[in-house]
Amino acid sequence: MNPPTLLTGWGRTAPTAARVVRPRDARRVADALAGAGPRGVVARGLGRSYGDAAQSAGGLVVDCTGLTGPVRLDPERGEVTAPAGTSMGRLIDHLLPRGHFVPVTPGTRHVTLGGAIAADVHGKNHHVESSLGAHLRALTLCTPDGRVRALTPDGDDADLFWATVGGMGLTGVVTDATLAVRPVETAHARVDTDRTAGLDASLDLMSRAEHPYTVCWLDLLARGAATGRGVLTRAHHARVADLPRPLRSAPLSHRPAALLAAPPWAPPRLLNRWSVGAFNAAYHAAAPERRRGRVQSLSSFFHPLDAVRGWNRIYGPRGLVQYQFAVPFGAEDALTDIVTGLSRAGAPSFLAVLKRMGEPTPAPLSFPRPGWSLALDLPADLPGLGRLLRGFDERLLEVGGRLYLAKDSRASAETVHAMYPGLPAWRRTRDRVDPDGVLVSDLARRLRLV
Structure with a gap:
């Protein structure tokens, strides 16, 4: 029997110990589910959920990174099929040289692929393309009863398909999936950049954007008229004719690389209101006031933080809390209140990303809804952080906002239940395939999801 392993999310908070197994096929996944034990089991991918979604204290964790194998592209159907342990990076590396790209990619x-489905990840194009689940054509799910189920979004068990999308691994273990993909001419984007003077200007420009990809970095320490100032980037996929001549000979060349590594240890409070304030001011000032048509590699546009290995270590030994929320259109005042509250509190976040959100998937636990989403990182040892975020939770509840389960590490069960009215329907589907409660995580226990 494997000895317990201490696990955390990407935020490096709330570690718990569990036995870890690494099956390499669906049969071994079924064996792991059957031998879960009284503390239950949950799947885990590459550990990029920020909180406790892929931990199960005293239980069993199924490391799905062993579920790998051939990636199969069908260019005529515009679909790719891959094992669930395939990383988004490997999927992109396979698709781009063949003139295709994933329909949705998160920021890393x-x-x-299995983790992306469990969190129903979204990207910079949610306002036009929704989240990953909208492009998912089929998945294979191993459930605690030993069955291996082939699911589709409109099949006989569509309820289970949609309960799995965004279901945080609590309906079964995904072993493979088929995803729609898009043709592209190059491995580059054509990027427009605007430096904005405040939050209202950012929202206005984002509302009028016709670009398929839009994102805005915000300076959450700026005050007064500059509160919420930002750097807005919008992009299209570049065509061959858009590229500088030296790039046209190999337009689909794609070589992402981590260029830097964060130090293995950083002192507590390295990121504070003064150090982050100086960074934010310099970053905002260095951004072009208005620049059009810059050609940028897809890897640097979509995954800039991946260029720094282990960047989460710079938050120090206590780790970080990511707070990502969404508010509906018409509730921009709540967004303004939260941005202003962060500024007044001197909360040192240099990773603050604003997105415009579009139509949701039918998945009852999927996070996005039409409106605005803001994601920000804060040091976990920031004095008064819990009180500050609880106040924001209350403001979100007033306007029908919600928190993203894949990022959460500290919300209360009562708050999350009020934010997700589809939770009872999701539970009914989940209980049908797991009546004994085999599938459970630290997040599920903390939020009383199961």
Whole structure:
């Protein structure tokens, strides 16, 4: 029997110990589920959920990174099929030289396909393309009863398909999936950049954007008229004719690489209101006021943080808390209140990303809804952090906002239940395939999801 392993999420908070197994096929996944034990089991990919979604204290964790194998592209159907342990990076590396790209990518390459489905990840194009689940054509799910189920979004068990999308691994273990993909001419984007003077200007430009990809970095320490100032980037996929001549001979050449590594240890409070304030001011000032048509590699546009290995270590030994929320259109005042509250509190976040959100998938636990999403990272040892975020939770509840389960590490069960009205329906589907409660995580226990 494997000895317990201490696990955390990407935020490096709340470690718990569990036995870890690494099956390499669906049969061994079924064996792991059958031998879960009284503390249950949960799947884990590359560990990029920020909180406790892929931990199970005293239980069993199924490391799905062993579920690998051939990636099969069908260019005529515009679909790719891959094992669930395939990383988003490997999927992109396979597709781009063949003139295709994933329909949705989160902000890192380092997430498995199964994990991306479990979190129903979204990207910079949610306002036009929704989240990953909208492009998922089929998946194979291993459930605690030993069955291996082939699911589709409109098949006989569509309820289970949609309960799995965004279901945080609590309906079964995904072993492979088929995803729609898009043709591209190059491995580059054509990027427009605007430096904005405040939050209202950022929202206005984002509302009028016709680009398929839009994202805005915000300076959450700026005050007064500059509160919420930002750097807005919008992009299209570049065509061959858009590329500088030296790049046209190999337009699909794709070589992402981590260029730097964060130090293995950083002192507590390295990131504070003064150090982050100086960085934010310099970053905002260095951004072009208005620049059009810059050609940028897809890897640097979509996954800039991947260029720094282990960047989460710079938050120090206590780790970080990511707070990602969404508010509906018409509730921009709540967004303004939260941005202003962060500024007044001097909360040192240099990773603050604003996105415009579009139509959701039918998945009851999927996070995005039409409106605005803001994601920000804060040092976990920031004095008064818990009180500050609880106040924001209350403001979100007033306007029908919600938190992203894949990023959460500290919300209360009552808050999350009020934010997700589809939870009872999701539970009914989940209980049908797991009546004994075999599938459970630290997040599920903390939020009383199961």
